[in-house]
Amino acid sequence: MHSLRIREVFIGKVEEASSSTEVRRLDGECWLAGDGLPGDELARRRHPGAADCALLHYPAEHYRHWRKRFPLHKWRPAACGENFSTFGVGEAEICIGDLVRWGEALLEVSQPCLPDYRLAQRWNLAELPPLLQDSGRCGWFYRVRRPGLIDTRAPLQLVQRHYPELSVARLLAWFVHEPLQRSALRQMLACDALGSEWRRIAARRLASGELEDWQPRLYGRASAQPAAEGADHA
Numbered sequence: 001m002h003s004l005r006i007r008e009v010f011i012g013k014v015e016e017a018s019s020s021t022e023v024r025r026l027d028g029e030c031w032l033a034g035d036g037l038p039g040d041e042l043a044r045r046r047h048p049g050a051a052d053c054a055l056l057h058y059p060a061e062h063y064r065h066w067r068k069r070f071p072l073h074k075w076r077p078a079a080c081g082e083n084f085s086t087f088g089v090g091e092a093e094i095c096i097g098d099l100v101r102w103g104e105a106l107l108e109v110s111q112p113c114l115p116d117y118r119l120a121q122r123w124n125l126a127e128l129p130p131l132l133q134d135s136g137r138c139g140w141f142y143r144v145r146r147p148g149l150i151d152t153r154a155p156l157q158l159v160q161r162h163y164p165e166l167s168v169a170r171l172l173a174w175f176v177h178e179p180l181q182r183s184a185l186r187q188m189l190a191c192d193a194l195g196s197e198w199r200r201i202a203a204r205r206l207a208s209g210e211l212e213d214w215q216p217r218l219y220g221r222a223s224a225q226p227a228a229e230g231a232d233h234a
Contacts, residue, residue: 052110053141054143054144056082056141057083059090062137070123104149108144112138112175185203185206
């Protein structure tokens with residue numbers, strides 16, 4: 001990734017009572033603050049006030065897969081709650097700690113996104129969050145390292161890569177499929193650029209040797225689904 005064209009930029013407001021999302025496209029210039037785009041809740045709704053989750057990026061290629069898997073649903077940009085999607089890079093090509101310029105602003109890849117039950121409610125597909133998680137088609141979050149004026153038509157430009165060995169895909173594979181591998185957990189803890197919630201969970205797994213309950217995140221706390229695997233709110 002050297003220069004990447006953004007297809008569209010979205011902001012949204014989430015109605016917690018119904019889990020519905022009012023999404024609208026953002027065009028032209030605006031100020032990108034430390035907590036994200038003006039008036040946006042698409043990324044921040046997952047972690048209120050969390051600087052690690054200011055923006056959510058989802059690869060547009062993944063929608064081809066979901067259209068084949070669920071052809072009756074209207075898969076389109078922002079369908080997975082992202083602020084923007086692009087063609088050309090996926091989780092395997094993006095690394096934790098990557099510094100990315102967007103207009104005057106500087107972004108940093110902070111952590112993979114793990115899907116939650118609100119996507120299932122939005123699409124009436126209870127199996128969707130586990131499918132996204134197991135497939136690794138999850139996207140990733142940015143924190144805003146330097147606020148600034150951005151143009152929604154401006155490309156993303158990779159400025160620097162600090163952790164080439166820690167791709168988003170690798171982190172997802174460790175976190176989901178090898179959750180108690182101690183060497184992987186130590187690498188996660190040692191990466192200062194990784195989101196604080198992910199490092200907290202890695203520390204807890206190392207200390208306890210146990211996996212946390214993923215059911216509340218994947219199915220909601222009131223769900224009668226059998227216990228599932230996953231992180232609390234990462």
